[in-house]
Structure formats: structure tokens, C-alpha cells
Amino acid sequence: xxxxxxxxxxxxxxxxxxxxxxxxxxxxxxxxxxxxxxxxxxxxxxxxxxxxxxxxxxxxxxxxxxxxxxxxxxxxxxxxxxxxxxxxxxxxxxxxxxxxxxxxxxxxxxxxxxxxxxxxxxxxxxxxxxxxxxxxxxxxxxxxxxxxxxxxxxxxxxxxxxxxxxxxxxxxxxxxxxxxxxxxxxxxxxxxxxxxxxxxxxxxxxxxxxxxxxxxxxxxxxxxxxxxxxxxxxxxxxxxxxxxxxxxxxxxxxxxxxxxxxxxxxxxxxxxxxxxxxxxxxxxxxxxxxxxxxxxxxxxxxxxxxxxxxxxxxxxxxxxxxxxxxxxxxxxxxxxxxxxxxxxxxxxxxxxxxxxxxxxxxxxxxxxxxxxxxxxxxxxxxxxxxxxxxxxxxxxxxxxxxxxxxxxxxxxxxxxxxxxxxxxxx
DNA sequence: TCTGGGGTCCTAGGACCC
DNA sequence: TCTGGGGTCCTAGGACCC
Numbered sequence: 420x421x422x423x424x425x426x427x428x429x430x431x432x433x434x435x436x437x438x439x440x441x442x443x444x445x446x447x448x449x450x451x452x453x454x455x456x457x458x459x460x461x462x463x464x465x466x467x468x469x470x471x472x473x474x475x476x477x478x479x480x481x482x483x484x485x486x487x488x489x490x491x492x493x494x495x496x497x498x499x500x501x502x503x504x505x506x507x508x509x510x511x512x513x514x515x516x517x518x519x520x521x522x523x524x525x526x527x528x529x530x531x532x533x534x535x536x537x538x539x540x541x542x543x544x545x546x547x548x549x550x551x552x553x554x555x556x557x558x559x560x561x562x563x564x565x566x567x568x569x570x571x572x573x574x575x576x577x578x579x580x581x582x583x584x585x586x587x588x589x590x591x592x593x594x595x596x597x598x599x600x601x602x603x604x605x606x607x608x609x610x611x612x613x614x615x616x617x618x619x620x621x622x623x624x625x626x627x628x629x630x631x632x633x634x635x636x637x638x639x640x641x642x643x644x645x646x647x648x649x650x651x652x653x654x655x656x657x658x659x660x661x662x663x664x665x666x667x668x669x670x671x672x673x674x675x676x677x678x679x680x681x682x683x684x685x686x687x688x689x690x691x692x693x694x695x696x697x698x699x700x701x702x703x704x705x706x707x708x709x710x711x712x713x714x715x716x717x718x719x720x721x722x723x724x725x726x727x728x729x730x731x732x733x734x735x736x737x738x739x740x741x742x743x744x745x746x747x748x749x750x751x752x753x754x755x756x757x758x759x760x761x762x763x764x765x766x767x768x769x770x771x772x773x774x775x776x777x778x779x780x781x782x783x784x785x786x787x788x789x790x791x792x793x794x795x796x797x798x799x800x801x802x803x804x805x806x807x808x809x810x811x812x813x814x815x816x817x818x819x820x821x822x823x824x825x826x827x828x829x830x831x832x833x834x835x836x837x838x839x840x841x842x843x844x845x
Numbered sequence: 846t847c848t849g850g851g852g853t854c855c856t857a858g859g860a861c862c863c
Numbered sequence: 864t865c866t867g868g869g870g871t872c873c874t875a876g877g878a879c880c881c
Contacts (some may be wrong), residue, residue: 464847483848488847503850611878642878644855665854668852671850674847675848765849
């Protein structure tokens, strides 16, 4: 079964890791446990994870790093560049621990999962939540918060409250309205920037007011998702628990450059590198792509220069996951959208309309070439897995990569390496 | 000087057909 | 001069999430 129906009597828990990336860095660096810590996005661009101490200082989520440098210096905040290999690994450990409680789990993001715990009796529910927290902390070292209620949207609300609560576990059943009354509309799951603006303009500034809005109004003013959110706040489940991990439908690889680039050759290098990475990803999942999109843009923040952004989508004649073929197509597309005289800040590719390799079995008519290229791709993937990404690459990807992103604060922790484990002297 | 990256879903509107 | 209407399918772009 890939999806579990949630009903009014369900108990759905949302487990969310506290300051996840920061917590991961702290695992390997006990000295920073009580210190203000932040983790930066790729290219050391924005703040994407903050410890409680860092939040208190006034460092905001998503803020550009250069804007908080003063605060960082003043309060001696510890800074980390992001290390997704590490976070992915720790995330798998957390999810595995969670599965020791139940298989009725939806892994919602790298640091969040829904769990169906309907079988647990109401009077036991808080204790059960505590047990989950304790086990995850003990087995992985990661602190979590748990919100429990009868719909996903309400358990999100509960989780939000649990984050600010000492116990870390909230069961939302009685006095829901009391809680929703003080719950800001923009913190409701599914209500983003645009919807917030619309709701606030109409005097709806809390979750309770949204809950009590008329069905006709919400359907007329928003879309089905808006209506679902309202129903879910009322305790009427509209969103199922997706227990089966599905394959991705598209695959995007893009990066900002460490410094802006003007030159087509350098853009080609980066697009080539992105293609190789994306192709490897879909091969790993046994997928083929039927369409590739290439996009480039200059910085949207630079008010002194003219903005340029363009993309092109190209359909592949036959679904493929062959790196070389994808690179060739991408370069062709890039050449079409490239304009001389701009300082580019970012480039990327998207593979879409992905399908399973199995859906297209090789048969007698399959050209020999295709079989050969499959073998070549397998060898490349194997070598790169063993000797590090890009051990084998193609010349087009460039050797010195002067456009490479900034990563000045990396903890360089590799969970597959013994050398980096803390040493104990006896 | 310096502003992330990778996804999903929905919908309006165009293309096409009869 | 007059220039339908209704249906389906597809896609780009927008909104949302973390």
C-alpha cells in the first residue's frame, strides 16, 4: 500500500529535527553545543539553519550571510558551510530509528516525517511521543520536536507549538481553537507569502479565523489546496499519508557561481558538470529522461546591471540517461540562449518527464551502441562511487573550474572516514 | 564584494479537433 | 459584410514546501 487514509479518529505525529543542520554539525563538534551556530546555504549565500542561541541574537532564517556578518562577529557565532552528504547520512539514521516504532511513516523532508500512531491510546500519547524523542536522541544524537493531531495540517500546528515548548511533545485535541487563535496565519502549512497577503487583506490573520472562513469564499478566492488547508484545520483530513517513497518526476541540478562569469566557455563547463551529476542521479534510480531544460541568469539583486534570464527545453528523440548525449544536447541549448555582454550568476539544468528504465526493456532491435553506452555509464558510476565524485569526468567539464562555489566554512566531516572521528587519549 | 537548491502540484491559456 | 462553440490535451509559470 502506498498511501494510508487518515480519518477523523487518526492520530498523526509530525517529528521534526530541531535546527537539523546545526544539530548535525554539533554531533562532531561538542565544543559548540551551547554556542550560537548557523549553517549557510551553498555558496555561503544565506543562513539556512540556526541554533536557538543564534535565533535569540536576531539572525533570521534565509538572510544573506553578508547582512549578518556584523552580528556574527559581535556574538562570536560559529559558521558552517553546508555539508549535505553529512546531513543526508544523519537523516537516514533518524528515519531508520523512527521506523523502529512503526512502518506507517511518510518521510516528508530531510528532517521531517509523519507517523501514524492511531493505535496508541489517548492517555498514553504524550508518553509515546517522549519515547520517540528519547530514542532518536539516544541513537542518533539529534533533538526533535513532536506534534500530534488528527490531520497533517493540525499536526504541523502542534509541532510548531512543541518547538517552543519545553517538553517537546504536543498533542492537539482539546482547546484546539484556543491554540489556533494565537497562531499566525503565515505559519499555517500551505499558506505562503501570496496567500498570507490575500488573507490578511481580508482580515484573516490567525489560523482560527481561517478555520472559520466560508467554504464558498475560500474556493472562490484561492484554489483546491487553499480549501484543503481550511478543511484540515477543522479536523477533516484531506491529505493522505504517503508511505511509499516514490521516484522523482524531475531532476534539477543548478548552482550559483562563486564569482560572476561572462564567458560562454565557462558556462559550458558548469552546464556540463551539472549534466554529469544529474545523469548520474537518474541512473542511480534506474530512470531515463525525455526532456532537458537548460537555464541561465544574471543576478536579480544587482540593480546596476541589466537582468537577463532565459531557458530552453529540448525533447530527446529517445529517452536516455547517457551523460554524453545529455551534455551534447545541453550545450546546444545553452549556445542558443547565451547572450554576450552579461555577467551570469547561475546556471542549471532540469531533466523532466522521467520514466523507469524497466518500462523500456532492451530488445533485439536495440542498437548495439546503446548497450555499449550503458556499460560505459556503469563503469563511470562505479569508479566515481569508489574514488570520489568526478574521478572520471569529461574534458568539457573543465579542470580548474574557476566558477566553483564558495565554501569557506566547511567542517569537512565525512561519516565514511575514520580519520575525522574525535580522538580519545588515554 | 557577497542574496541556495531541489522538489511537487495547480491553473490559465494556447493549440487543436470536430 | 458576416467569422461558433465546446471539448481535450499540453505546457509554462506560479505558488508552495523544506
